Amino acid sequence: MSKTKEHTAARGGVPQQNATAGPVAPPRVSARRRRPGMIALSLALIAAGGAGVAVLLLQAGHRTQVVTVVRDVQVGQALTAKDLGKASVALDPAVKAVRADDLDSVIGKRAAVELKPGSLLAPSQVTKDFLVKAGEQLVPVGLKAEQVPATALVPGQKVRLVHVPAPGTVDTGKTSGTAPRTIEGRVVKASKSAPGTGVVVVDVATSADNGPTAAAWVAAGTLRLVLDAPDGS
Known part of the structure; x- marks a missing residue:
């Protein structure tokens, strides 16, 4: 008996296989099917978020020219150009302030309340009437x-x-009642x-x-x- 046959018989009669393995194909991964509805919803949310940010940026950047008080003004004192100034501010719609374009219309009017420097001038704070009237x-x-x-x-x-x-003094009763x-x-x-x-x-x-x-x-x-x-x- 040859040596090759002896090795085969010693291993239980199973022929020895080739030790060199062939190339292994990678597993196939099936691509997920995209749902058009989800894609449309995602795009809509992104667009809405971008629009919201744009609105906030526009509101923050929108400023209004208003009239400000630059000197102390006492009640009843007539306003002059030196008492007032202008400023550009982000004005809340609830805040009533005299617009810078109307500055000339308030000069000569009188302060209905005491005005302090650094404050915005409101229409209700000025009056064309004298606080102490004739008579x-x-x-x-x-x-x-x-x-x-x-x-x-x-x-x-x-x-x-x-x-x-x-x-x-003591009330004697003359004025009682x-x-x-x-x-x-x-x-x-x-x-x-x-x-x-x-x-x-x-x-x-x-x-x-x-x-x-x-x-x-x-x-x-x-x-x-x-x-x-x-x-x-």
Whole structure:
């Protein structure tokens, strides 16, 4: 028996196979089928997102030329060109401000409220009317901290000046049951409370006939200020 046959018999009669393997084909991967509906939805979402970003960028870049206050202006003071300036701002639609194109229309008008530098000028902050009208007088009324109403005093607010007994006097009954004397007035300006004392000075416009009487009440310390109802009743 030859040596080749002996090796074959020793391995159980199974012929030895060739040790060199042939080339192996890679597995075939089937491509997923694309769904046209999903592709269209994705494109629509991308387009919507891009449009939203574009709108935000346009809104952020949209600026409006408005009128600003550059100097302190007191209530009733006529506005001049030196009191006002211009600025370009991103203006919210809810904010009412005088446009820069209308600057000339507010020059000469009077400040209805106290104006501070750096603020935008609103149409409601100016008026063409004199705060103290013909036939009126301005009476300054000093109010102590406990006499100042909790409701803020604003220009144009209607008030009544009430005459009360002088401090330290005793009511003898002669005036019991009678209503105190009052004078109608209108707030022109109210200062901030003074440091330390808390006193607030309120400029009140009254008729020229009642002005001297109201001033005498203030000097004697017998005047009190009462707010009228918003409708003036």
